[in-house]
Amino acid sequence: CKILKCNSEFWASTSSSGPEEEFCTALRAYNNCVRRTARTCRGDLAYHSAQHGIEDLMSQNNCSKEGPTTQPRARTPAPPPQLQPDSQERSDGPEQCHYERSLHRQSSPPNYTHCGFFGD
Amino acid sequence: PHLRTFSDDFQTCKVEGAWPLIHNKYLSVQVTNTPVVPGSSATATSKLTIIFKNFQECVDQKMYHAETDELPAAFADGSKNGGDRHGANTLRIVEKVPGQQVEIHARYIGTTIVVRQVGRYLTFAVRMPEEVVNSVEDRDNQDLYLCLHGCPANQRIDFRTFRARAVEGHGLSRTGSPPHGFTYKAAMAKCKERLPVEDLYFQSCVFDLLSSGDVNFTMAAYYAFEDVKMLHSNKDKYHIYEKDAFGSNAAPR
Secondary structure (H helix, E strand, O other): OHHHHHHHHHHHHHOOOOOOOHHHHHHHHHHHHHHHHHHHHHHHHHHHHOOOOOOHHHHHHHOOOOOOOOOOOOOOOOOOHHHHOOOEEEEEEEEEHHOHHHOOOOOOOOOEEEEEEOOO | EEOOOOOOOOEEEEOOOOEEEOOOOOOEEEEEEEEEEOOOEEEEEEEEEEEOOOOOOOOOOOEEEOOOOOOOOOOOOOOEEEOOOOOOHHHHEEEOOOOOOEEEEHHHOEEOOOOOOOOEEEEEEEEEEEHOOOOOOOOOHHHOOOOHHHHHHHEOOOOHHHHOOOOOOOOOOOOOOOOOOOOOOHHHHHHHOOOOOOOHHHHHHHHHHHHHHOOOHHHHHHHHHHHHHOOOOOHHOOOOOOOOOOOOOOOOO
């Protein structure tokens, strides 16, 4: 159950005070994160608290459930050396989600290997 | 089954039951192999499970599972991509031939996987950056991952012994006919139709026809080589040949 990761990402993304819309955006991202943990966190007290907490915060701040979401960056786990994230995002996903694109500035191109398993 | 490892070793293995092919920080692949003919040590793959692990802002954890006669064009949860994160489309499933060929593109780790059903069995092929291959979580427990280190010695089948027996006719039944319908010569001729170069793909085709009598294995070897052409990064290494007694590659005939 990775509910604590959702909590810490939410708090990291809201640590600096900003306009209310930004808070709603972060809250929606938090809600998405919590929903993704539903299967593994069933019965976990922190998970159920987060669920109720999000609902309360959404109504207190008049946030709609639909709308843009942010993906907090501050505390995402460090990627391996050649998968360094880039702050620039493209329409089909952040730079760090494109292995080859994220290597453009590396000195040598990656080596690819192959494995096959077939027959009897 | 026949295994071509990440380091281009070619082996024929027993590996009956569930065996892991790949396991690293980003994904795990496991196969289940069942005997092709009762009493024979030759097995083929009837189940395949791939788990793509949760990765940063890109993809949720996704599982792909295929079995004989069930080659879905979707992950186990019914989705075709990496979920609802920003980079979800950097993991996606593409159905190339319904029920026969599926490609999984995991761009966030520079990886492409091809899964096929040929006859009654599954085949697997992958292209993966070295960096991802070597991103192992526990170096002490990497021995069993077949794509990385090959099959354990006690699971390997000696091609040459098997072939020598076939040539001498040791495999013949009491009636004088081969047990599963192919003589060595007939198997050679059949495999030559699809695999004109007598490399290890050709040899594995001959082995499969002799051990199973199932002509579909000709196509398994053929498509395995097609996958090599699509996925291998070095054209000079597409074909690999049997090593001689001194460990060097035999010259192509």
